[in-house]
Amino acid sequence: MVREPPRRLTPRLGPTGTHFHLAAHFGANYVKKYYHHTYLGLLWIPLLPVLDILMRALLFGGFLGVPSGDRPYLVFLLVGSIGWYFYDRTTLWSYRSLQFNRRDYRSVPVPWLPAVTGAVVPGALQGILYALIALVVCGYYRITEGSFYVSIGSGSTYAILGLLLLLLYAWTLGLLFAPLVRIIRDVRLVLRYVFAFWYMLTPILYSVQTIPARYQAIAVYNPLTAPVEFIRGGLLGTPLPTERSVVTSVVVLAALMPIAFLLFARAERAAHARL
Incomplete structure (x- = not known):
């Protein structure tokens, strides 16, 4: 059978069914x-987010007394964490995908894109786990305080929009950095600290309104602020992101995505040419 060779800057998608089958395979390996x-095996999957959220809630909501409006800080933190950890884990495995699966790419020109797409599996798993924890916590407050705090309705559309933006950012950064991490391991180590710092600059642990006025611009022009505030606003009824935050998020994504796509495609083609 004769196949038309891929164009110069187009990563090979292959048949859609094959692409998603491979993505699911890679995603399961990441998990x-x-x-x-x-020793604990699968218990680590729910245990890690539970320990993480308890530690952060105790430190920031308890010891530091970070304000959370008219709702418990634990609920405020959990809803913000749904979006962040969905984004964080998807990004992590996106840029680690080629390095982690290097055995599959050593001698056969296998398309790279399914490995990046599969990163959504551990990301979605983390988001679902934090959502389940939030439901349990809100159920507890419904019984003890008479309020569920989280509302599911027409406003939830904003939460879906926020998750979509975070997914696109995660894949874009994965396409941008995966070829570098594949050949320079130091990049992965540096990115770990970059994302830890980015977490502190994103309104997960706090709201933009509680930041001192002279520092608010840092959060407002953070491209991840709008998606996080869309999720929190859609589920908790907190203020939606400002127009400046939304414009910043969309413009940065629109500018970065085609660059990342083209660089990823070029790196894939060059690597396959050397096989």
């Missing part, structure tokens, strides 16, 4: 990394 060769 296994969390519990493989451990």
Whole structure:
């Protein structure tokens, strides 16, 4: 069978069914990394987010008394964490995808894109786990205080929009950095600290309104502020992002995505040419 060679700057998608089948395979391998060769096994998957959220809630909501409006800080933190950890884990495995699956790419020109697409599996798993924890916590407050705090309705459309923006950002950064991480491991180590710092600059632990006025611009012009505030506003009824935040998020994504796509495609083609 004769096939038309891929165009110069087009990563090979292949048949849609094959693409998603491979993505699911890669995604399952990323999830296994969390519990493989451990004594507790699958228990680590729900245990890690529970321990993480309890530690952050105790430190920031308890010891530091970060304000959260008319709702418990634990609920405020959990809803913000749904979006962040969906984004964080998807980004992590997006840029680690080629390095993690290097055995599959050593001698056969396998398309790279399914490995990046599969990163949504551990990302979605993290988002779902934090959402389930939030439901349990809100159920507890419904019984003890008479309020569920989270509302599911027409406003939830904003939450979906926020998650979509975070997914696009995660994949874009994965396309941008995965070829670099594949050959320069130091990039992965540096990115770990970059994203930790980015987390502190994104209104997950606090709201933009509680930041001192002279520092608010840092959060307002953070491209991830709008998606996070869309999620929180859609589920908790907190203020939606300002127009400046939304414009910043969309413009940065629109400018970065085609650059990342083209660089990823060029790196894939060059690597396959050397096989």
